[in-house]
Amino acid sequence: MKVKSKRKMAGILAAVLIALVLLAFDCINGDPISERWAMHRAIQFAEKLYPDQTFTAENAGSMRGFCYTVSVQSQQSRDTRFYVETSFWLFTSDTHTVDHTQYVDARLNTAWRMNEEARADLAPALVDALLEYDIPYDEAQQCVMVILPYESGKNISDLGMEYQQWLPLDAPFKKEILQHVPAKLAVTIQITSQPQQADLQPALQKIKAACEANGYHFATYDVTMIQRDIPYETALAQCIESDDVAAGEI
Numbered sequence: 001m002k003v004k005s006k007r008k009m010a011g012i013l014a015a016v017l018i019a020l021v022l023l024a025f026d027c028i029n030g031d032p033i034s035e036r037w038a039m040h041r042a043i044q045f046a047e048k049l050y051p052d053q054t055f056t057a058e059n060a061g062s063m064r065g066f067c068y069t070v071s072v073q074s075q076q077s078r079d080t081r082f083y084v085e086t087s088f089w090l091f092t093s094d095t096h097t098v099d100h101t102q103y104v105d106a107r108l109n110t111a112w113r114m115n116e117e118a119r120a121d122l123a124p125a126l127v128d129a130l131l132e133y134d135i136p137y138d139e140a141q142q143c144v145m146v147i148l149p150y151e152s153g154k155n156i157s158d159l160g161m162e163y164q165q166w167l168p169l170d171a172p173f174k175k176e177i178l179q180h181v182p183a184k185l186a187v188t189i190q191i192t193s194q195p196q197q198a199d200l201q202p203a204l205q206k207i208k209a210a211c212e213a214n215g216y217h218f219a220t221y222d223v224t225m226i227q228r229d230i231p232y233e234t235a236l237a238q239c240i241e242s243d244d245v246a247a248g249e250i
Contacts, residue, residue, distance in 0.1 A: 038086040042070035043055045043072060046072040050074065053077060054074070054075045054076070055073060055075065056073055058073050058081075067085060068086050069085050072084055078170055079107075079109040079169045080109070081104075082099065082109075105160075105164070106158075106161050107169070108157065108160060110160075110170075111148055114173035118216070122144065122185075122216055125214045126144060126210055129213065130207065133189040135187065135189050135190070143187065143188040143189075144187055144188075146183060146184070146185055147184040147185075148177070148181050148183035149162070149167075150183050166181045182219035183218050185222070186222040187207055187222070189224070189225055192228065192229070194227050194238050196240070200242045201250075203225060204250045208250050220247065221245050224242075225241075226239040
């Protein structure tokens with residue numbers, strides 16, 4: 001092989017090697033241009049699903065192997081948001097775990113938002129009504145949780161489709177919803193002594209009464225009692241929980 005040909009071949013091999021290195025780097029780390037393109041493709045995908053709405057891409061993350069997971073948000077509906085996965089710059093689809101039919105059609109987004117609205121309204125009322133208990137309810141501890149829709153053993157997406165008419169997109173939470181949609185209240189209360197099983201039923205009764213006095217009628221209650229002012233590991237080992245208890249059994 002002539003020297004000139006060898007040099008040409010070496011140049012080609014070097015270019016191929018550089019290209020492979022760049023592709024490998026892009027496969028692992030991504031790049032800004034591909035990320036912007038993924039966001040553009042995700043918006044197109046979302047607007048085909050919901051042609052009466054316009055979307056923005058809020059972020060593109062979880063990049064792996066030329067695939068991006070993009071969060072898309074409707075500008076007309078706060079509850080219409082989901083994730084789109086783009087692959088190899090051309091292909092788009094819902095993420096494999098939870099897709100738009102669950103986030104939007106089965107009302108997962110709506111339920112999560114309503115849960116938080118109900119919790120924010122109810123938690124202070126429980127604190128005021130149950131002065132003998134310590135019920136922390138800040139964002140970190142989440143000692144008061146509202147879960148709707150809820151039926152023990154049933155998938156939340158299936159329940160969302162079943163009660164879809166009572167969970168309209170973007171509607172604010174109203175207590176009247178609980179007359180049609182089964183919901184669960186989970187509360188963690190702290191007491192000054194080691195909790196006993198005999199303490200659970202009175203606590204359940206007081207919590208249920210306080211809820212109903214404030215217009216909240218839950219189908220299921222779950223109370224956890226834990227001793228305060230002792231090492232956390234000890235308190236956790238000694239805590240007791242009612243597990244799911246139907247309202248009619250309290």
